[in-house]
Amino acid sequence: AQSVTQPDIHITVSEGASLELRCNYSYGATPYLFWYVQSPGQGLQLLLKYFSGDTLVQGIKGFEAEFKRSQSSFNLRKPSVHWSDAAEYFCAVGPMNNFNKFYFGSGTKLNVKP
Amino acid sequence: DAGVTQSPTHLIKTRGQQVTLRCSPKSGHDTVSWYQQALGQGPQFIFQYYEEEERQRGNFPDRFSGHQFPNYSSELNVNALLLGDSALYLCASSLFTGQRETDTQYFGPGTRLTVL
Numbered sequence A: 001a002q003s004v005t006q007p008d009i010h011i012t013v014s015e016g017a018s019l020e021l022r023c024n025y026s027y028g029a030t031p032y033l034f035w036y037v038q039s040p041g042q043g044l045q046l047l048l049k050y051f052s053g054d055t056l057v058q059g060i061k062g063f064e065a066e067f068k069r070s071q072s073s074f075n076l077r078k079p080s081v082h083w084s085d086a087a088e089y090f091c092a093v094g095p096m097n098n099f100n101k102f103y104f105g106s107g108t109k110l111n112v113k114p
Numbered sequence B: 001d002a003g004v005t006q007s008p009t010h011l012i013k014t015r016g017q018q019v020t021l022r023c024s025p026k027s028g029h030d031t032v033s034w035y036q037q038a039l040g041q042g043p044q045f046i047f048q049y050y051e052e053e054e055r056q057r058g059n060f061p062d063r064f065s066g067h068q069f070p071n072y073s074s075e076l077n078v079n080a081l082l083l084g085d086s087a088l089y090l091c092a093s094s095l096f097t098g099q100r101e102t103d104t105q106y107f108g109p110g111t112r113l114t115v116l
Helices: none
Strands: A001-006 A010-014 A017-020 A024-026 A032-038 A046-050 A055-057 A066-069 A074-079 A088-096 A108-113 B005-007 B009-014 B019-025 B032-038 B042-048 B053-057 B064-068 B072-080 B087-094 B112-114
Touching: A001 A088, A010 A017, A010 A032, A024 A046, A024 A074, A032 A066, A032 A074, A046 A055, A046 A074, A055 B032, A074 A088, B005 B087, B009 B019, B019 B087, B019 B112, B032 B072, B072 B087
Parallel strands: A010 A108, B009 B112
Antiparallel strands: A001 A024, A017 A074, A032 A046, A032 A088, A055 A066, A066 A074, A088 A108, B005 B019, B019 B072, B032 B042, B032 B087, B042 B053, B064 B072, B087 B112
16 A cells, blocks of 8 residues: 655754755656645645656755665655745645645645755 | 746635635646645645645535636635635645656745634
């Protein structure tokens, strides 16, 4: 069965510090992987996606993610966090045969200390 | 260019009632998916509509039904509301191109449903 695990429920980092949010997935075929961000009162905004090719994916707002097949992971990173990055982040897996039936993790809430 | 819009923003209902939520997709999109996001959880796929037909369905009871109109807008209906139906309901739209790389979903801000 498909599943996505985000082991960190809450993370607090200082502004300017680096960030890594973890995502592990379980899927029986080649996964299509996504990271979304959700601010209060907002819908989900796509940060980046991975389909194939280069395992290091660049996204918007300075985020990047690395796909590691051997570890079934797709961790999100940012070298220097800004206060405006405080939000909830969701990792998602999309199956090959259904483009929009996503399986989401339970999210990681990011707090940024000044 | 308007993105995905949903109405209403908030809704309060009592157990046993019925509710209808509405979604207008992003301009040019023809596929609408609905998700339920319970508090502290990630969104869960309810169903997806394309060409006015339900194309895929998640693990939700028949109390959850939907419709897509010729202008691609969509409704989500929930009958016999339960306390557990309280959640944020998200609508997402996309354009079906048959190409995985370009079928990107855009999400609306959601409708917050509270069942008392």
